[in-house]
Amino acid sequence: MRTRFYNARILTMKAAAPDVFQGEVYVENEKIIYVGDGKGVEMCRGHFDREIDCKGNLLMPGFKDAHTHSAMTMLRSNADDLPLSDWLNHQVFPYEAKLTPEDIYALSKLAVLEYLTSGITAAMEMYLTPETIAQAFSEMGMRLVEVGGVNNFSQSPELLEDWYQKLNGKDPLISMQLGFHAEYTCSEELIEKIADLAKKYQAPVYVHVAETADEVEGCKERYGMTPVAFLAKKGIFDYGGAGYHCVHTTPADWEIMKEKHIDVVTNPGSNTKLASGIAPLSDYLRMGIPVALGTDGPASNNALDMFREMFLATGLGKLRENNAAAVPFYEVLKMATVNGSHVMRLPDTDVLAPGKLADMIMIDLHQPNMQPLNNIAANVVYSGSKENVIMTMVAGRILYDRFDGRMNFHIGEDPEKIYADCNAIKTRIVGRS
Numbered sequence: 001m002r003t004r005f006y007n008a009r010i011l012t013m014k015a016a017a018p019d020v021f022q023g024e025v026y027v028e029n030e031k032i033i034y035v036g037d038g039k040g041v042e043m044c045r046g047h048f049d050r051e052i053d054c055k056g057n058l059l060m061p062g063f064k065d066a067h068t069h070s071a072m073t074m075l076r077s078n079a080d081d082l083p084l085s086d087w088l089n090h091q092v093f094p095y096e097a098k099l100t101p102e103d104i105y106a107l108s109k110l111a112v113l114e115y116l117t118s119g120i121t122a123a124m125e126m127y128l129t130p131e132t133i134a135q136a137f138s139e140m141g142m143r144l145v146e147v148g149g150v151n152n153f154s155q156s157p158e159l160l161e162d163w164y165q166k167l168n169g170k171d172p173l174i175s176m177q178l179g180f181h182a183e184y185t186c187s188e189e190l191i192e193k194i195a196d197l198a199k200k201y202q203a204p205v206y207v208h209v210a211e212t213a214d215e216v217e218g219c220k221e222r223y224g225m226t227p228v229a230f231l232a233k234k235g236i237f238d239y240g241g242a243g244y245h246c247v248h249t250t251p252a253d254w255e256i257m258k259e260k261h262i263d264v265v266t267n268p269g270s271n272t273k274l275a276s277g278i279a280p281l282s283d284y285l286r287m288g289i290p291v292a293l294g295t296d297g298p299a300s301n302n303a304l305d306m307f308r309e310m311f312l313a314t315g316l317g318k319l320r321e322n323n324a325a326a327v328p329f330y331e332v333l334k335m336a337t338v339n340g341s342h343v344m345r346l347p348d349t350d351v352l353a354p355g356k357l358a359d360m361i362m363i364d365l366h367q368p369n370m371q372p373l374n375n376i377a378a379n380v381v382y383s384g385s386k387e388n389v390i391m392t393m394v395a396g397r398i399l400y401d402r403f404d405g406r407m408n409f410h411i412g413e414d415p416e417k418i419y420a421d422c423n424a425i426k427t428r429i430v431g432r433s
């Protein structure tokens with residue numbers, strides 16, 4: 001299958017500064033085979049299965065949602081306006097205990113629909129049953145990086161290792177990384193076992209870190225040090241990895257993060273709604289600590305919308321520093337694309353270039369919020385919206401488009417059936433129809 005995109009504006013995200021040019025992109029099967037001005041490549045003409053006139057719209061790499069809990073779609077708008085600890089202990093854990101693997105399969109599908117409408121082409125997921133989540137993503141053609149969510153109450157290092165072996169290397173859309181929920185939900189012994197797995201597989205580890213001030217204080221009481229320092233001391237990050245949130249970190253933590261290659265996945269929407277705090281993104285950028293962007297789950301955000309995350313990342317970053325120059329838009333665009341690919345260990349999805357995977361989106365510039373075309377990349381971050389996403393392609397397959405103005409999903413299933421399945425699960429477990 002060969003597809004030609006012509007009459008496009010192209011933002012490859014390869015350059016250090018925004019660089020949009022007019023040209024063409026050719027895709028063969030799951031890969032990009034050409035990005036350029038389209039001149040001097042006439043020999044390719046006539047050999048395409050599909051030719052798409054981009055009408056001057058923007059092609060760019062898809063967004064990478066580097067931290068989410070997809071199946072928490074069940075609890076969207078069911079447990080709002082509560083502090084994190086009340087929310088988790090009284091509204092989340094009791095309902096999650098009733099979920100079956102099949103429920104999680106169906107609820108994950110709802111999230112995938114929303115990712116596609118937001119231009120997200122890969123998600124880094126932490127939830128209860130990795131195998132049924134992988135099935136949902138794979139069937140829909142969506143890219144997934146699973147992360148273990150081991151804690152004192154569910155999953156185990158043994159299960160994590162089993163999944164790590166089973167889910168890697170089989171389906172090109174699916175991979176798995178080591179991980180656990182958080183320091184405050186895991187015993188010291190459990191954390192040591194995860195560190196042993198990191199050593200055994202020389203693999204990075206992913207975990208919620210320093211999300212709230214209470215979490216940091218609790219860790220200091222238990223172990224006499226911050227979560228970053230404690231987990232690093234235990235060897236969790238001997239092969240790198242990332243911390244989800246990293247809101248309440250200290251300058252000493254930043255030194256450890258830099259030395260151990262602990263990347264940050266910031267979740268400004270969730271941190272705002274749960275009043276967890278504002279992550280020190282300016283300090284991470286200044287220190288050269290890579291930052292990626294995630295939505296967190298749809299029960300704590302409640303949207304899976306990378307445009308909202310991008311605006312919050314830059315807006316909150318500026319507010320925190322009282323400086324409008326802090327956390328500039330192109331850094332945020334890198335967080336949402338290139339950095340996400342690298343944090344998720346998906347290096348072939350980072351930029352638009354020959355040989356890279358065709359995980360690509362089209363942004364409609366023929367809408368008032370994207371005009372005039374002063375600075376298209378700045379428009380994407382500051383005035384852009386998921387309404388501007390008119391195509392989401394994963395591994396060379398168009399999974400979602402709005403070429404005719406309507407929402408067209410090409411995922412082998414009617415979205416209305418997915419909505420009905422999810423509402424039936426919600427009614428069974430949470431109540432209220």
Ligand SMILES: [Zn+2]
Nearest residue numbers: 208244296297
């Ligand atoms: Zn989370």
